[in-house]
Amino acid sequence: xxxxxxxxxxxxxxxxxxxxxxxxxxxxxxxxxxxxxxxxxxxxxxxxxxxxxxxxxxxxxxxxxxxxxxxxxxxxxxxxxxxxxxxxxxxxxxxxxxxxxxxxxxxxxxxxxxxxxxxxxxxxxxxxxxxxxxxxxxxxxxxxxxxxxxxxxxxxxxxxxxxxxxxxxxxxxxxxxxxxxxxxxxx
Numbered sequence: 074x075x076x077x078x079x080x081x082x083x084x085x086x087x088x089x090x091x092x093x094x095x096x097x098x099x100x101x102x103x104x105x106x107x108x109x110x111x112x113x114x115x116x117x118x119x120x121x122x123x124x125x126x127x128x129x130x131x132x133x134x135x136x137x138x139x140x141x142x143x144x145x146x147x148x149x150x151x152x153x154x155x156x157x158x159x160x161x162x163x164x165x166x167x168x169x170x171x172x173x174x175x176x177x178x179x180x181x182x183x184x185x186x187x188x189x190x191x192x193x194x195x196x197x198x199x200x201x202x203x204x205x206x207x208x209x210x211x212x213x214x215x216x217x218x219x220x221x222x223x224x225x226x227x228x229x230x231x232x233x234x235x236x237x238x239x240x241x242x243x244x245x246x247x248x249x250x251x252x253x254x255x256x257x258x259x260x
Contacts, residue, residue: 074121074122074123074124074127074238075119075120075121075122075238075239075240075241076119076120076122076127076130076236076237076238076239076251077115077116077117077118077119077236077237077239078115078116078117078119078134078137078181078185078234078235078236078237079113079114079115079116079234079235079236079237080113080114080116080146080231080233080234080235081113081233081235082112082113082114082201082229083229085227085229086112086148086227086229087109087110087112089148089224089225089227090109090112090148090165090201090203091109092225093151093165093203093222093223093224094106094107094203094204096222096223097151097163097204097218097219097222100214100217100218101163101204101214101215101218101219102214102215103206103207103215104160104163104204104205104206104207104215105204105205105206105207106203106204107202107203107204107205108245111245111246111248112201112203113201113235113237113248114146114167114199114200114201115202116177116178116181116234117178117181117182117185117190117193119185119190126188126189127236127251129188130185130188130190130236131236131251131252131254132188133181133184133185133187133188134181134184134185134234134236134252134254135252135254136180136184137177137180137181137183137184137185137234137254138177138180138233138234138254138255138256138257138258139254139257139258140180140184140258141173141176141177141180141234141256141257141258142173142176142177142256142257142258142259143173143230143231143232143256144169144171144173144174144177144230144231144256145169145171145228145229145230145231146167146168146169146174146199146228146229146231147167147168147169147226147227147228147229148165148166148167148201148224148225148226148227148228149165149166149167149168149224149226150165150166150222150224151163151164151165151166151219151220151222151223151224152164152165152166152200152219152220153215153216153219153220159206160206160215160216160219161205161206162202162204162205162206163202163203163204163205163206163215163219164200164201164202164203165200165201165203165224166199166200166201167199167200167201168199169199174199174231175197177234177256178197180258181234231256232255232256233253233254233255233256234253234254234256235250235251235252235253235254236250236251236252236253236254237249237250237251238251
């Protein structure tokens with residue numbers, strides 16, 4: 074089972090991201106846009122996990138959520154990964170001025186490390202992947218379009234973490250919810 078921990082998005086936030094995709098789509102030829110129903114914020118990617126481990130992972134996610142407080146995040150700017158050279162990922166950033174998102178990420182890292190998943194080596198970057206550049210099609214015009222892209226500053230309340238599974242196919246990934254856990258920590 075291919076697992077990841079995510080924050081699901083509201084319809085309003087997905088609509089705002091779709092507007093960004095449509096605006097960039099005209100100028101960013103060669104980008105494959107993420108389907109609306111698949112847009113999410115990845116908190117931690119776990120990768121291939123034995124089916125028998127799913128319960129332990131779900132329990133660790135529940136403990137993380139219990140330690141984390143609800144918060145509000147807002148869409149910010151557009152960007153690309155990597156920051157220089159050919160574009161691989163087109164993203165929209167999110168911001169949480171309270172710091173609760175980073176605290177939640179830290180709780181997830183700690184709890185999942187306790188059940189055998191190593192901590193992420195890079196610092197957490199709060200972003201929503203909205204597109205992936207096709208090989209050899211990510212010249213400077215994609216980066217220029219993205220850097221000039223406008224994002225409506227939509228806000229979303231976040232009150233739960235979702236453990237998701239992902240099945241890869243030639244048509245792209247299919248996601249399904251394994252379990253959800255309410256954020257119930259206090260400030």
